[in-house]
Amino acid sequence: MIDGIRLKFCGLTTLVDAEFADRLGADYLGFILYPKSPRYLPLRQYRDMATALPDGRKHVAVMVEPDEAELVAARDAGFDRFQIHFRTTTPEARLRVWSETVGKDVLWLAPKLPADEAVAAAVLEAAGTVLLDTFHRDRFGGSGQTGDWGRFRELRASHPDHTWILAGGLSPENVVLALAESGTNFVDVNSGVETAPGMKDHAKMQALVLAIHRARTAN
Numbered sequence: 001m002i003d004g005i006r007l008k009f010c011g012l013t014t015l016v017d018a019e020f021a022d023r024l025g026a027d028y029l030g031f032i033l034y035p036k037s038p039r040y041l042p043l044r045q046y047r048d049m050a051t052a053l054p055d056g057r058k059h060v061a062v063m064v065e066p067d068e069a070e071l072v073a074a075r076d077a078g079f080d081r082f083q084i085h086f087r088t089t090t091p092e093a094r095l096r097v098w099s100e101t102v103g104k105d106v107l108w109l110a111p112k113l114p115a116d117e118a119v120a121a122a123v124l125e126a127a128g129t130v131l132l133d134t135f136h137r138d139r140f141g142g143s144g145q146t147g148d149w150g151r152f153r154e155l156r157a158s159h160p161d162h163t164w165i166l167a168g169g170l171s172p173e174n175v176v177l178a179l180a181e182s183g184t185n186f187v188d189v190n191s192g193v194e195t196a197p198g199m200k201d202h203a204k205m206q207a208l209v210l211a212i213h214r215a216r217t218a219n
């Protein structure tokens with residue numbers, strides 16, 4: 001927690017980067033288990049890394065429309081949270097399977113939500129947390145593009161019983177404005193603190209944490 005803001009650094013592919021995220025005080029460390037991502041981390045590599053990481057941070061498995069066996073494998077590997085990106089045409093029964101497999105409290109649903117679509121009731125029923133990433137027609141996440149922070153604010157206010165996570169193109173340069181405009185207390189940061197996909201830039205990670213700290217402690 002950085003002065004009341006929950007922080008997840010995502011797309012971690014090396015122990016050095018994960019340890020650095022931990023030292024900076026990130027609450028959540030995100031590992032992308034989606035083979036088509038340039039930040040893909042195979043599950044066996046995650047297991048090796050996880051045993052070497054200090055306790056205290058929650059580990060998030062980032063997946064795209066996993067089948068039940070893939071989700072069970074991630075659950076059995078010891079992840080604490082499960083962030084699932086999916087198309088809004090996904091059958092509701094599938095959302096229920098994800099929810100029953102890991103539990104509503106630890107499931108983060110990330111619908112690929114076009115500007116004119118509401119968050120479906122089935123999404124809110126299946127998960128206690130909704131992650132709003134920027135809509136991109138051809139991608140599930142990691143686009144590096146910012147979204148509609150005003151819409152995030154409205155959705156969060158409309159569903160106060162859920163936890164809402166802001167994602168999409170967040171960086172040291174824009175995070176303070178994103179906090180102010182979205183009203184979020186939970187940010188997910190990925191490509192905005194990289195030198196290349198999957199390679200974290202420690203100076204940018206530190207700058208992001210400092211930017212949040214300064215914004216939150218300024219009078």
Ligand SMILES: O=C(O)c1ccccc1N[C@@H]1O[C@H](COP(=O)(O)O)[C@@H](O)[C@H]1O
Pocket residue numbers: 010011030032034037038039062063064085131133140141142143144145167168169170188189190191192
């Ligand atoms: O980063 C990826 O490659 C990725 C692939 C598939 C699903 C999610 C992915 N990343 C997630 O996307 C958001 C936003 O990322 P960015 O800050 O815009 O780069 C974040 O939740 C990542 O976990």
